[in-house]
Amino acid sequence: QAHVVEFGGGLVQAGGSLRLSCTFSGDIFSGKTVGWYRQVPGDQRHPVAARELVAGISPGGSTNYRDKVKGRFTISRDNANNTVYLQMNSLKLEDTGVYYCNAVPLYGFYDYWGKGTLVTVSS
DSSP states (O other): OOSEEEEOOEEEETTOOEEEEEEEOTTTTTTSEEEEEEEOTTOOSOHHHHOEEEEEEOTTOOEEEOGGGTTTEEEEEEGGGTEEEEEEOSOOGGGOEEEEEEEESOTTOTTOOOOOEEEEEEO
8 A cells, every 4th residue: 555645736837726635644744744845757866866845844834945936835734634735826847847745854754755746837
């Protein structure tokens, strides 16, 4: 059984919006900060190097964002339903990538990557 499942990606025009969801099993992220990571398609480096953290949310709801997505992306979590969301607005071409969720920091969670969900922003 997959520990982490991401979905909600798709093809969208620049300026559009998408909402990503990440569901996880049991209490694997209980008490942990959870983040959304982005990997550019074709990047063959090890996941730890290739996946850029774009947003994170603490168990209590404190959030942080990479500068390039501030004001456009909103991360939220539903602890009761083991789900983390990423609302993506005003999408840009450079937001294209495969989005994954995992713990922040990654130490101890290297085996918990899901399959990710592909977001493609077109002009």
